[in-house]
Amino acid sequence: MPDLDLVVEESIPGERPPAAHRIAIALKRQLGEAVSLFHLHDAFGTAELEVNGILLDLATARREHYPEPGSHPEVHFGSLEADLSRRDLSVNAMAMVLDPEDTSSARLLDPFDGRGDLARRQLRFLHSGSLRDDPTRILRAARYGARLGLDLGEDSLNQVHTALAEWPWRSGSLPGLGTRLRSELELLLGRESWERALMLLQQWNALGLLDPGLQHDRHWRRRLHRARCLAARLERPPWPQDEWLLLALLARLDDPLSLARRLQLAGRCQRLLADLLQLRAWVNQASTELEWRPATLSQSLEHKRSSPEAVTLLLAAYSGSEFPPRLRRGLLRWLLRWRTLRAEPSADDLIAAGERPGPELGVRLRQLRAERLDQQRW
Template identity: 50%
Template sequence: MEIPDVPKPLLQALTAAAAGQRCALVGGVVRDLLLHRHHEDPWRGLPDLDLLVEGRAADLVERLPEALRAVFAQPIPLRVQEHGSFGTLELELDLPEDQGGTWLLDIASARSERYLEPGENPLVSFGLLDEDLARRDFTVNAMALTLEGGELLDPHRGQQDLSSRQLRFLHPSSVSDDPTRLVRAARYAARLGFDLAPDAQVQAHATLSAWPWQWRPGDDPGQAPPALGTRLRMELELLLSREPWPTALAALQRWGALVLLDPQLQADQWRRRLHWAQRLQIPLLPALLAGASDPLALAERLQLPHRQHKLLAQMLELEHRLQSQSAEQAPSAWCQFLEAPGLSPEAVALLVASGTTNWKPLLRWWLRWRHVRSPLTANKLMREEGLRPGPELGERLRQLRFTALDR
């Protein structure tokens, strides 16, 4: 079994360590390998390898150091971190430089799962490879390549959907169980040039129209199920940071899936706002949420990081204060207004990106006015005007700066 960029000795060591346990490569490596070999897609590279093992993943990891030593004829530094109650293990291997250097591996025990309530976290138990493949999001991701013998496991006809470049859900209740699968679909659509299969689009539309989740917009944001809260935020963060986000968000909007965030965002013209946010180097997720009917409630539901939540709150406060401002004011007046306590430059930039009515003076402040300083330094004022450090000196510097601005 050969995989581009993956050292063959590493695969040999993993196969040896897995002796006695059924083990397979899963996830993106299998999908992308088939796309590369059979459909002439460019090889996209591998940030890490995902392995699935029947039984305890820790058993394989315990045997791995000796297997690595035998294959590479030297000890291989190995760091292990365990995640979750089912013992998913994250490994960092320092292979020789001619064998690819540092490698990241995720080794997980095969599991089965069932959802008691739509959108909630599932009940998980140890299972077999086929059961683990059956709990995945799309047929093209539900394939595995066994380490021993290189057998391709494709119980859900993922190869057929690879050929037609379609994303097909595995179950009729896939979207109901976990609506974040729609965000993952948008990520793959943007990265791989895929689209939802017709039956998947029907399922998405029917599920979103029925809204099978007990929580609804307008309810207590803190009571939202994980798939409409924190897990949804994590998928959006990946979409905005790792994928061609204009294509991915357009796919979500085309499928009607932005209602998962807010019905107003489904009809929103988000492109200008996010492009400006990118140009002004402010976080994209708050910029997306700024178009919601209640950005702060949505931020609370998604449990945005405190800094991003605060940024949205400051933007809304600034928008409220702007109602009493005239666009014809002098630059110094705008500086006094925008540099008041409780506001941040990022909040000004976010309001510019949002296309507020008085966005032009705000943009001038962001690009030029806030960078203007007094033509005389504090040291020079103390020497020439006899001022001492303190409020009087600060006020004099401010007056000189404002005079320079208004010129």
């Protein structure tokens, strides 16, 4: 069981902390060191704990109202039935009601026939305006579809197409929407069967939610697998899977930085994409060079301060037919070996042999390293 979701009704609304917070605090006090993660979310009256390795999400039952499509909802605490009615999909709008007097028994609360949709292997949005209120529900549908082997029903698929055709999210007028999109993508790429989820989004013509170029991209699967395999061979601190796969997904876009800014990706992600764009422009120019040697290629990359991660994304994103195979092979060899080679003899060896520290020693070391690089097989 990866996680457990519990909802509690607020019996006495007022100035005191919401019910989920009070329960979370009591659990932490009672269980002590068994609670390894503890976080309270004030905006929605929720709490997140990890108890003996199990993630526990505690929520105060609430109802929501969207002042305008795509905006952050206004939250008010309410009944369990109201909480279920604000959910995304019928399969996520079921609850087992626990009896505090008899904890061995429970009854199923299923006001939207989620159990029937599970039997029919279909995903169904709860309301006709579900995606108008919050288009990130498309990504959540893909997450559930990948996890449970479900697909959108006909009416819900039509709602996706209508929402995608009508929604002006690319105008940038709702920055909070970009943040929610990023959060959903991180969950999709970090926890779910991400390959199946992305396939569903493309099947629903919904990758255009991020960028039209992604919807028409037929090579994202190979790119993401290449990026994972190459990154595993780098002797560098690994990136979180969700960040790295998202960067690989964006790597072929004409303007990945615009989407990265709209999604409010972390600064290091945006810097890496900027590095990738510079490297991509350099490769287009360098592909006309016929006299590349290991030393000149390495010096050129290092003079540009190209990061190994940017070269990894470039190699994952572009096949050998898109720039000269010899140049691609050289980039791969630099990534996996050449960049780590040092001059022989080393600076300490040269100083021990009588050479003085200073600029001339640096020139000598660069010359020795270049000679060693040019002895490498291309």
